[in-house]
Amino acid sequence: MRFEGVIFMSENILERVLTRELARQIDGILSNYQYDASCLIGILLDIQQIIPKHYIPEEIAYYLAQKLNVKITNIYDCITFYSSIYSKARAEYPLQICNSIVCKVKKGERLAMNLKKILKVEIDQATADGKFIIEMVPCFGACDVAPAVKVNGKIYGNLNNEEKIKAMLQKLV
């Protein structure tokens, strides 16, 4: 049984997130992959990149299920399994700090602490303007320049003091 009010609300959200323009862009991504459902992971990553806060909103997951003719559970199986695919809104610039062993021995914790202090947020908490979020992630292969931050696919290495961290933030915005 469904309640009218609930349906109305979710339709409202659907309109808000999946604008006609966004749907057009997503269709473009899908046709790059020839609507091939086996390319789901690539598709999700590409879509995530064009969504301002870099995640897969629920409405878009449903849209994909329909367009690719796969079950919504398959889509969520992937979204929840892969740690680079996110189901919740993040920020314009997710600052990913590596928490694996090389960055640990290179005092990556200090980097996290400094970033928290500068941005005045906790890990996984976005700044009020929605620009930044600090995330801890496993090794991204920048161990030679540890401690490092990865932002929207780009690596910023050797961030071992506050000046360098601030310079990195400045470069982003």
Next chain:
Amino acid sequence: MTMAVKFMTKNFGRYDIRSLASYMEIGGLTALKKAIQMPGADIAALLTAAGIKGRGGAAYPMGKKWLQARAVKAAEKVIICNADEGEPCTFKDRTLIQNDPFNLLEGMIIAGYVIEAQHGYIYLREEYSYLKSILLNAIKQLTEKNFLGKNILGKKGFDYELHLCSGAGAYVCGEGTALIESIEGKSGRPRMKPPYIKQCGLYNHPTCVQNVESLSLVAAIVNDENNIYQTYGTKGEKNSIGTKLISVAGNVKQPGVFEIPFGITIRDIIYGLAGGLEGQPISLIQFGGASGKVASKDILDTPYSYEHLIKAGVGVGSGAILVVDESTSVIDFLITTQAFFSHESCGQCAPCREGNRHIRLLLQKIKDGVHTQADIEKLNSIADIMTVSSLCGLGQASQNALKTAMKVFPDAFKIMERGVKIG
């Protein structure tokens, strides 16, 4: 003492990685042209003579793998280049793609010829998305010039295409069957074996998975008429022929990727190539990434080779060398390592899913100085159970560091009087 050499890295910096023409000017694709005039089995024999073992970690003889893949009869076969490179401290494959993408692809095309495959896939970890355009551009140029496509180089029936697929931040997808699940658009949970992927892999086609470094060696070996490659390495045993790409990081002054001949010592690597320690003395060295084993500084004079490292209680693995100084305690090191595996376990089987969590909790007790003899016994038994009963290599190897550390650094596990903290 020969330190760094240039065999598989000889093209680094010598051509414009965005241009096929530039690659060909320095002799690129001569190996492919030569290879297609040879029977495929002869090329596999060259790899066997060069003693190449797979560089992804498992060290399976490459020539043998190619012969087996060749022998499987099927309408379609697949080659996968494993560029998932998820082991912490491992970044050599990244360097190969960044500096010599065409050489990797040339190796993949030769593999296609030898194995008689129609499709090649590169599975690139999401963390390396910045390398995507390099590879896509190289594939495009090779296709335009018919080094990929139908009847390659005019050879009738030699049809071969390359595809690029992205991972999405799951270490377990480096495991062959999980990788295949991922390319097929599913979550990357390892499959039960058998069937083995060499019979039934990607989309049920026979599949040969090979690491980036392994494939990057192929063209140079085919071109190596004077067997220069075989002049490198440990003599006598002939177990470790040639050169290896290693990635050295941690508390060293100059972390980086180096091509070394097998047989130089760990000391040469750490103090010669990587510039020595940053300040404090060595506490431990880990070989082969997070799933690798650890040693104390007693290993410094051991030659870097498959046989010497095994004898010393560690292994080559992914080729990573992590140097940790005394500013990080053994227990903190292990906690971080174990947290990595807890995070990366796909959760499909209990020994790995639960074992990694419990090890992490027990290690915290040790760090807090409140553990008992029973906890130490529990650590041992969990680790042993995981080794024998986990479904895939992740669960089987994730306690390697712990088990070796318990042997090499017994003091770190000493039972303390209540309240006295260590680590």
